[in-house]
Amino acid sequence: xxxxxxxxxxxxxxxxxxxxxxxxxxxxxxxxxxxxxxxxxxxxxxxxxxxxxxxxxxxxxxxxxxxxxxxxxxxxxxxxxxxxxxxxxxxxxxxxxxxxxxxxxxxxxxxxxxxxxxxxxxxxxxxxxxxxxxxxxxxxxxxxxxxx
Numbered sequence: 001x002x003x004x005x006x007x008x009x010x011x012x013x014x015x016x017x018x019x020x021x022x023x024x025x026x027x028x029x030x031x032x033x034x035x036x037x038x039x040x041x042x043x044x045x046x047x048x049x050x051x052x053x054x055x056x057x058x059x060x061x062x063x064x065x066x067x068x069x070x071x072x073x074x075x076x077x078x079x080x081x082x083x084x085x086x087x088x089x090x091x092x093x094x095x096x097x098x099x100x101x102x103x104x105x106x107x108x109x110x111x112x113x114x115x116x117x118x119x120x121x122x123x124x125x126x127x128x129x130x131x132x133x134x135x136x137x138x139x140x141x142x143x144x145x146x147x148x
Contacts, residue, residue, distance in 0.1 A: 014038045016048040029055040036122060045122045051079070051114040054138070055107065062105035062134030066127040070104075070120045072096040077114030081106045082135050103131055107138050 019033040031050040039046060045068075062082065072081075078091040082105050083098060090096060092115075098104050108114045 009040055012039045019048070041122055043122055045118075045120045047118045049114075049116045049118060051077070051106075051108040051116070053108060053111050053113060056109075056138035060133060060135055060137035062103045062131040063128045064103045064131065065100045065120075066129070067100050068120045068123060068127055069100050070098045070118055072098070072106075073117040073119065075115045075117065077108065077112045078110045079106045079114055079116065080109050087135075103134060105131075105134055109138060 014035050016033050016035055019035050019038055022032040022034065023030060029052050031048070033048045033050075035041075035046045035048065036044070072095070074090055074092040074094040074096065076092050078089060081088050081090050081096065083102055106116075
């Protein structure tokens with residue numbers, strides 16, 4: 001629920017479960033909830049990403065941004081993350097900064113759910129480039145490439 005007790009826009013409080021889940025009704029596991037508009041953000045983009053156990057929703061793809069530096073706040077669980085040619089295991093609590101042109105992706109190869117916040121500068125336009133065949137798709141993934 002968004003609470004904004006004044007009309008100045010000085011602050012906003014949002015329950016992330018009230019934000020629309022972009023993955024709802026698709027074959028993509030987990031949740032992708034943008035809170036940017038609900039919070040009334042002018043300068044920031046804020047998204048909550050929930051990833052169930054053994055989920056590789058990108059199915060071997062990755063992405064990078066032309067201008068956007070991203071900050072991922074891992075608040076629950078453990079992710080396998082790829083940055084360029086480097087693969088790291090990152091456990092909560094952790095803050096991960098990724099430079100704009102660094103190719104990236106992540107998957108949950110563990111038995112526990114993951115909760116991660118993605119925070120970046122709000123551009124008002126997309127600047128992401130998808131990378132097909134960025135890394136081998138996880139064999140344990142519960143969804144299949146090509147389905148949306």
